[in-house]
Amino acid sequence: MEGFRVKLAQDDNLFEWEVAIFGPPETLYEGGYFKAQMKFPPEYPYSPPSIRFLTKVWHPNVYENGDLCISILHPPVDDPQSGELPCERWNPTQNVRTILLSVISLLNEPNTFSPANVDASVMYRRWRDSKGKDKEYENIIRKQVSGGRAEAEKDGVVIPMTLEDYCIKTKVNAPEANTDMTDFYVDDYDLDDDDDQISGEEYEDGDDSGNGES
Incomplete structure (x- = not known):
């Protein structure tokens, strides 16, 4: 999937995953390779997983110990003091892909x-408000990205550097595969043009799956 790789930390433990997040192209994090640990509670999906960066990440929404602070992973409770709406918090319809895409988005838009991380937040706002003239925040990120590239090389991982490489596209390589879904529906099902339904007689005549014929 686009922007990240996931695998089990241990084959016999479905509740703990290793995650590698690639920095999005055309952002400060371009070329970055950030490792993280994702843990799922026994109550998942009714309770959110947690994410902790193992790679050093200087970011307004990452604690010094690597714990990620993001609304989508906060329990779905009503907490007016947090400034978050209930709809911004965790709900069981979320999955690993939506979580990690939110994390990738957060990298570029803290x-x-x-x-x-208050210090990182102040530094980021200075960089943003100066339109990049204040380089302190940018220089730290660039240094961490450079370190991530070295780590990726050691892990034998190729980091996507372009939007085309970053966004994985599904490809059908089998020569016999039929990629025209319109033809699939028309050829495999005899549709009644008058009411867009399959009549019982047409279904019985066209379906050989239950009569033992091949």
Whole structure:
């Protein structure tokens, strides 16, 4: 899937995953390779998983110990003091892909209203408000990205550097595969043009799956 790789930390433990997040192209994090640990509680999906970065990440929403602070992973409770709406918090319809895409989005667009790392938040706002003239925040990120590239090389991982490589596209390589879904529906099902339904007689005549014929 686009932007990240996941695998089990141990084959016999479905509740703990190793995650590698690639920095999005055309952002400060371009070329980055950030490792993280994702843990699922026994009550999942009714309770959210947690994410802790194993790679050093200087970011307004990442604590010093690597714990990620993001609304989508906060329990679905009504907490007016947090400034978060209930709809912004965890709900069981979320999955690993939506979580990690939210993390990737957060890399480039930090939430500075309730930062986990105040110093990083102040530094980021200076960089943003100066339109990149204040380089302190940018230089730290570039240094971490450079370190991530070295780690990726050691792991034998190729980091996507372009949007085309970053966004994985499904390809059908089998020569016999039929990729025209319109033809699939028309050829395999005899549709009644008048009412867009399959009549019982047409279904019985066209379906050989239950009569033992091949």
